[in-house]
Amino acid sequence: MRGRAFGESDKIVTFLTRDLGKITGIAKGAKRSKRRFVNxxxxxxAVDVTLRIRPHSDLAFINACVLAEVYYSFTKDLEKFGYASYVLELTDRLIRGQEAGAETYDLVRDVFRFLDRCRPEPGILRAFELHLLRQTGYEPVLHECQACGAAYREAGRLFVQPLHGGVRCGSCVGESRAHEASADTIARLIDFQESVFDEADSSQFALSPRNADEARTLVRSFFASSLTKPLASERLLDDL
Ligand SMILES: [Zn+2]
Structure with a gap:
């Protein structure tokens, strides 16, 4: 996920692992010995890493690290770099310690493989966010009003209400904070909830500029409490 130099010769690196959640380790001599930790x-x-977990420390020892998978296009294409940075930064912000499971690791890997293979479209980030919400137990209910059960297509005015975890119709929306939503944007978000990244192509995540703005506001409203500080990668994407 990220790394920084530590002292003269060491490096501290945070990994998203498949089996142990998010783990931070120290690679002794990583800056000096290019041989042991090349790239x-x-x-x-993606790497196979051998760690020694220390019982009374948050910092593991990184004993060995072997390259497993590289997404070369991220370093050549600034837009892909921005998208991939967003995926990592949001995951890093939302996942604490060892609460990330294998499914989070697989999700990030699948989105990276998709981005490496396909042209980036804003919808891929919304799809990623919706899958992440499902994994953390906050999947929004979008297909019907959560109060009266009216199908979103027949509900008239539609609102997304983060507090209630999904969509409400105009009659049921009440007083708490809500974002008005169009049925066509909600339809795309429902598609994104079902998306399978390794079979997808870019066209499945394309959105008109209006739908893209709306989709971002709607999905991001579910993360609001975790995102009090803006993401650096988002500023990059806005600039692009
Ligand atoms: Zn209703």
Whole structure:
């Protein structure tokens, strides 16, 4: 996920692992000995890492690290780099310690493989966010009003209400904070909830500029409490 130099010769690196959640380790001599850790302690790199977990410390020892998968296009294409950075940064912000499971690891890997293979479209980030919400137990209910059960297509005015975890119709929306939503954007978000990244192509995540803005506001409203500080990668994407 990220790394930084530590002292003269060491490096501290945070990994998203498949089996142990998010783990931070120290690679002794990583800056001095190019031989032991060649290009393996960089973001967007999948590695097989051998760690020694220390019982009374948050910092593991990184004993060895072997390259497993590299997403080369991220370093050549600034837009892909921005998208991939967003995926990592949001995951890093939302996942604490060992609460990430294998499914989070697989999700990030599948989105990276998709981005490496396909043209980036804003919808891929919304799809990623919706899958992440499902994994953390906050999947929004979008297909019907959560109060009266009216199908979103027949509900008239539609609102997304983060507090209630999904969509409400105009009659049921009440007083708490809500974002008005169009049925066509909600339809795309429902598609994204079902998306399978390794079979997808870019066209499945394409959105008109209006739908893209709306989709971002709607999905991001579910993360609001976790995102009090803006993401650096989002500023990059806005600039692009
Ligand atoms: Zn209703």
């Amino acid at each position: 393996v302690l960089e973001p967007f790199t």
